[in-house]
Amino acid sequence: AEVALYGISIAILLVFDLEFFFLILALRDLFFRNLPYLIDFIIVNISLVIEIHFFKRTGAEGVAGLLIFIRVWRFVRIGHGVLSDAHEYGGHKLMKLRKQLAEANDQIKLLQAEQQPQSQTEVSVS
Numbered sequence: 380a381e382v383a384l385y386g387i388s389i390a391i392l393l394v395f396d397l398e399f400f401f402l403i404l405a406l407r408d409l410f411f412r413n414l415p416y417l418i419d420f421i422i423v424n425i426s427l428v429i430e431i432h433f434f435k436r437t438g439a440e441g442v443a444g445l446l447i448f449i450r451v452w453r454f455v456r457i458g459h460g461v462l463s464d465a466h467e468y469g470g471h472k473l474m475k476l477r478k479q480l481a482e483a484n485d486q487i488k489l490l491q492a493e494q495q496p497q498s499q500t501e502v503s504v505s
Contacts, residue, residue, distance in 0.1 A: 385434055392427040399423065415456065422449045 399420050403410045410416050429446050 385430070388430055389427070392423055392430065395419075395423045396427065419453055419456070422453055426450060 399410075399416075402416065406413075406416075426446055426449065
C-alpha cells in the first residue's frame with residue numbers, strides 16, 4: 380500500500396509539473412512575474428525531490444509533516460482563488476442586473492409618461 384501511495388503521489392506531482400511546463404510555454408515571462416505561480420512551482424518541485432529522497436528512510440517524520448503542510452497550503456490557495464473568482468463573477472453579475480433594473484425603471488417611467496396625456500384626453504372627451 381505504501382508503494383502504491385508513493386507512486387500516486389509522484390504521479391500527481393508530475394502532473395503538476397507538466398501543468399507548469401505548459402504554463403511556462405504559454406505565458407513565458409509572465410509566468411515568472413507571477414508570485415503565486417512561482418511559489419507553487421517551487422513547492423511542487425521541492426515536494427517531488429523530498430518525496431523521492433526520503434522514500435523508505437526512517438526519521439523523516441518532520442520532513443513529511445512539512446511536506447503535508449506545503450501541499451495543503453497549495454490546495455488552500457487554489458480554494459481561495461476559486462472563491463475570489465466566484466465573488467468577482469457575482470459582483471459583475473450584480474452590476475449587470477442593477478443596470479438592467481435601472482433601464483427597466485426608465486422604460487416604465489417613459490411608458491407612464493406616455494399614458495398620462497392619453498388618459499387625460501380620454502377624460503376630457505367624456
